[in-house]
Amino acid sequence: MLNELLLNLARWLDSQSWSTSIHESIYLYSWIETTHVLTLMVFLGMLFVIDLRMLGAIFPNVPASTIAQRLDKPMMIGFVVMLITGFLLYYAIPVRTTQSLWFRIKVVLLIAAGINAFLFRAKMQASSNSWDLDPIPPKRIRIGAALSLVLWAGVVITGRTIAYDWFDCHKQLPYFMYWAAGCVDEMAALQ
Amino acid sequence: MNKETLEKAALGFAVVTLISLAWFWTVQVGWVIETLEMAYG
Amino acid sequence: MDLYPFFDWLDTSLLADISKAYGGVFAVVQMFHLLGISMLGGMVLVGDLRLLNIVMKDIPSEVVIENTHKWFNVALVIIVISGIFMSSAVALKLYYNTMFWAKMASLGAGVVFVYAIRRPLLKFDHDTIKPLTLRMMAITSILIWFTVAASGRWIGFS
Numbered sequence: 330m331l332n333e334l335l336l337n338l339a340r341w342l343d344s345q346s347w348s349t350s351i352h353e354s355i356y357l358y359s360w361i362e363t364t365h366v367l368t369l370m371v372f373l374g375m376l377f378v379i380d381l382r383m384l385g386a387i388f389p390n391v392p393a394s395t396i397a398q399r400l401d402k403p404m405m406i407g408f409v410v411m412l413i414t415g416f417l418l419y420y421a422i423p424v425r426t427t428q429s430l431w432f433r434i435k436v437v438l439l440i441a442a443g444i445n446a447f448l449f450r451a452k453m454q455a456s457s458n459s460w461d462l463d464p465i466p467p468k469r470i471r472i473g474a475a476l477s478l479v480l481w482a483g484v485v486i487t488g489r490t491i492a493y494d495w496f497d498c499h500k501q502l503p504y505f506m507y508w509a510a511g512c513v514d515e516m517a518a519l520q
Numbered sequence: 521m522n523k524e525t526l527e528k529a530a531l532g533f534a535v536v537t538l539i540s541l542a543w544f545w546t547v548q549v550g551w552v553i554e555t556l557e558m559a560y561g
Numbered sequence: 562m563d564l565y566p567f568f569d570w571l572d573t574s575l576l577a578d579i580s581k582a583y584g585g586v587f588a589v590v591q592m593f594h595l596l597g598i599s600m601l602g603g604m605v606l607v608g609d610l611r612l613l614n615i616v617m618k619d620i621p622s623e624v625v626i627e628n629t630h631k632w633f634n635v636a637l638v639i640i641v642i643s644g645i646f647m648s649s650a651v652a653l654k655l656y657y658n659t660m661f662w663a664k665m666a667s668l669g670a671g672v673v674f675v676y677a678i679r680r681p682l683l684k685f686d687h688d689t690i691k692p693l694t695l696r697m698m699a700i701t702s703i704l705i706w707f708t709v710a711a712s713g714r715w716i717g718f719s
Contacts, residue, residue: 521681523682523685523689523690526678526681526682527682527690527691527694529677529678529682530678530679530682530694530697530698531693531694531697533674533678533701534694534697534698534700534701535697537670537674537701537704537705538697538700538701538704541667541704541705541708544663544708545708
């Protein structure tokens, strides 16, 4: 059901001329993709500094909340650019991306990273005055920071592997994999 | 190295690098424009 | 100095056997390369934006710069090791790729700049360094590392 819905949405996007224009452009797609990757330096770079501080590995002499607050803005600027360029990359190749197992895992990891960040922020605001000046924050904070880094590493690798066709719909795959990748037609053919 | 020399080296390096990078990116953009003109006229 | 023998050797080395045969291993190594780039970018940007008085204005720039050194080193090591592995998959192609050499040139310039100029100079009290010098260094630093990353991505397109 959801698979059909997503596929229909992707086909609708695919039928738009702007989508084709980006896809078939000589440079525009590469530029969007380069921007998407380079913003890693801004978004993930800032996140590295914040998470490493929460792990007690950098800026031991600066309060943890100060690092998190001062770097929040540049990090969010990087995130917004990533989100826009990421959407454009999806928009340029909607059908294949929708039916990409890697892209689906990536979206799940992104949501997980978002929930983790939200919980982390709440946890931090509730308790930071008790450990803000500690060079090494308490264990639950360190676990949250480590989880954040692991989830984003997962987002990076699944983003990269979208380019590989190992589990594309045209391959011979078991029914479960077709379902997970949303290969609606191939599922119907197997039944 | 003493501080004055380092400061001069830093400024010199910065100027040379900025000029080289400006040249490098101008060449890249020029090349892109050339390709686009060949493709679309 | 012709480096062709090195690329020829790399192309047939054990590393190349692995990087050419296993796409999954290549992707994982590339993930580390990208994470290394992010970490390096973060350290460079935090330091340089502080020198430009854009972020963390209430923390002394000496403290900011000092703290980024260690993780910049870690990131650079990760990037170089994973980069050599990735090169082995397409060693001979890289030898003839202009963008690859542009990237190596900017990487070389970046490394010399960081270890021979930026770090030694920033060991001094930043108040005693001319603001213009600090600003020029920060802009140069950001642009060099941006160029290294951008030309790196462009190797794949050219």
